[in-house]
Amino acid sequence: MSTFAFAVGVPTHNRSGDIIDCFFPAPLKEPSGDLAAAIGAHSTPGTHIMRPGDLTELARHAAGLGIDTMLEADRPLVVVRLTEDADITTTPEAFLKLHLISHRLALPNTLNLEGIFANLATVAWTSRGAVDPADLTALQLEARLRDEYFEVMSVDKFPKMTNYVIPSGVRIADSSRIRLGAFLGEGTTVMPSGAVNFNSGTIGPNMVEGRVSQGVILGEDSDLGGGASTMGTLSGGGEIKVSLGRNCLVGANGGTGIPLGDRCSIEAGLYITAGTLVSVIDEYGDTVHTVKARELAGGSDMLFIRHSHTGEVQCRTNRNAIALNEQLHAHN
């Protein structure tokens, strides 16, 4: 039986014994060769809580998974082996899939995340780790009485990515804005007003000063200006999945509800939704036609502005791009 994904990690349980958090130092996707054989021989499909002693054979045959270090600690470990990319049915599976994306082993929108919300509890992420919100008040009072540090950083289904993985070559001004399950490509900088949701991200290099919504991907060398918005499918964006191709710029406080191809810009302060009526202007300054922005979805070489004299939303482009974009939509 093949292995789609595999990881050994450190679970956190709440007081009822439910797993509410998992840390996988070295998850694997579609392992091959000796590693795949070792996993196939020494693990069982599914999610399992095991004692370190149960993993010595696996550790001997599968180096590089960080298992050795974990075996030295006398505490239960969680082992997840997925044979296919099926719907999520356990909390550790959900954490494993989020790890895969943040470890750059899977691009956003390529994993089956069905069931993820149902399998992630709302957790208080605190200076004492993952805590069930129901247990908080008592712990907070105890800490206060003892003058001990107890900080609640967030109360959410998704933890911050940087407490699980820091991808190489990235800069993150404020880690509380990047959820586990974000994909940050090499050369990505996320400024304080930037935010990246799970199952979304950047190919890199990119400058992110705005909000990358769930499902959204930024192509190489594209920038999202300060406070800029990408409309997510979870947040009322409807059917259209937003993305930016290469060399795009959404200006500060701008936004897009349509996917953009390559070399597109939206001027600062302008929000293009799928329903925005746009006058398409060619390189001679002539208005070619007026369309809803959704008709321009995926097109390249487009500059969107709101004319500062007439208030008209315009897409400035050229005849070549118009022809190509029409072809794009003819094929849809």
Add this chain to the structure above:
Amino acid sequence: MSTFAFAVGVPTHNRSGDIIDCFFPAPLKEPSGDLAAAIGAHSTPGTHIMRPGDLTELARHAAGLGIDTMLEADRPLVVVRLTEDADITTTPEAFLKLHLISHRLALPNTLNLEGIFANLATVAWTSRGAVDPADLTALQLEARLRDEYFEVMSVDKFPKMTNYVIPSGVRIADSSRIRLGAFLGEGTTVMPSGAVNFNSGTIGPNMVEGRVSQGVILGEDSDLGGGASTMGTLSGGGEIKVSLGRNCLVGANGGTGIPLGDRCSIEAGLYITAGTLVSVIDEYGDTVHTVKARELAGGSDMLFIRHSHTGEVQCRTNRNAIALNEQLHAHN
């Protein structure tokens, strides 16, 4: 003498002996029955610092206030009993009122908060708790020399809510954006760009990706899009107090300087201030009249857009809503 509010808590003092922070695990508003009688019999109106030994009688008669746990610790406690909702005159009173709102015992705009700024010191909220900013440099140097953790999360009169109370059924991506004194109704989700000030909040369920300014309330099922703004009375919004009724949506990077009734929308990227000139359009597409947005304050069933072809700000509504909204303002 009746009790308007009551709480026993853990105070933090600065080096001069002033109280700069109070944690009340179980504040009460307008207690009744045996509890009210016990409080009346065993406490004195006002703000008092007491030793645990002074509270044994009260603890015996008033269960559920977390006093038992506090009595076990050998440290001074703070007791606040307010007989009426008077102006704030002590720091513990200020903290108590903020607790009442965040514990959902009082809605925003229903408590007398006069005097709150004068009674809250600017405090450094750190990994060692509340610290007087004047004491910081020495503490930071000591910590550095000992390689000890010392983090300053904020320097503000108001601490973050989640270190005092986590209301049930909420999700908060980044707790540093919710001040103590925020009211988060059941089913509220606050995303990384969301923020909720003290004395403001959500009835729930709500999705908050924008800024809920002081005094602002969001009704049931209303959403504030990413980066959306609600104009606060503290921040130059003037006399008008902003609120959203039920089933409203302020789109991403939009904003409102007027209160909205039910089922209103403001499109992404559009900011409606009280002075914005708005063309009111009925269901037949006819312009009924042009008014300043403040004339539409509180109206329902309104969709605000900036026409993408003409740049005109429009309120799309219907004859029924127009008639009702005119009545609303006739009664003002």
Add this chain to the structure above:
Amino acid sequence: MSTFAFAVGVPTHNRSGDIIDCFFPAPLKEPSGDLAAAIGAHSTPGTHIMRPGDLTELARHAAGLGIDTMLEADRPLVVVRLTEDADITTTPEAFLKLHLISHRLALPNTLNLEGIFANLATVAWTSRGAVDPADLTALQLEARLRDEYFEVMSVDKFPKMTNYVIPSGVRIADSSRIRLGAFLGEGTTVMPSGAVNFNSGTIGPNMVEGRVSQGVILGEDSDLGGGASTMGTLSGGGEIKVSLGRNCLVGANGGTGIPLGDRCSIEAGLYITAGTLVSVIDEYGDTVHTVKARELAGGSDMLFIRHSHTGEVQCRTNRNAIALNEQLHAHN
């Protein structure tokens, strides 16, 4: 040899022995008198790692630098003495210059920061201090196995200012949004959506709810509304350096790509870029001319709006201001 800047501090090294962080409790700029003489006599120009024992003479002659406390700790210290404001060539020099600005010893844009990016490593700022990102995974796993707190707050070249200096008379809602090297004048309040980059800041008093980009300064009594943007030279703002004079307001979700003089306002939601075509309207309501906003750079007494009926971007001003602003540009 004169001293341009001087400081003794606590360095952090990575596992390779490189300095990745410095804390200077009491940096000096252009010291004079006895202090300058003591520094001249007992220190050597450049960046040096020294043992406390090497600094006893300096400590005896130069009080007020926090050296005494540092001498009691048995750990290496870092001493930086700059004889002139030359390009940055070491990490401690970079940290010293950032400290100078945040300590209000140098205004933004007055120090030579050439070389700062090359001399600041990307560091993980964690609950265990500054950590080389390459060392993180092993540390995170160890902490997890021991149930110890290990939080990664940011991964960046610049740390948060408040862990190094808290200037007097400021309020900061969320310290993760203020980089070391920010200048916050007395009376500055930074709200949760506010952010201040290095080498930028506020003269004070100011209310900052938006983003102060690198190089940008806000004059006395000027406010940056919620989510408002100032275009930075690092982020595609081009040649023009943005600043706000006194008594300006950039409304919520607005923005500016040009410097503003005194008493200017940009209405909420409006973004003025250098290329925005603006109709200049005098006090009689007459359109004087239509110009690109860059022609208005630095002018005073201007109110920018987008007309809500026609969509036209207007600068409302008066004949006096127009004359003065024309003079301003005639002299450029």
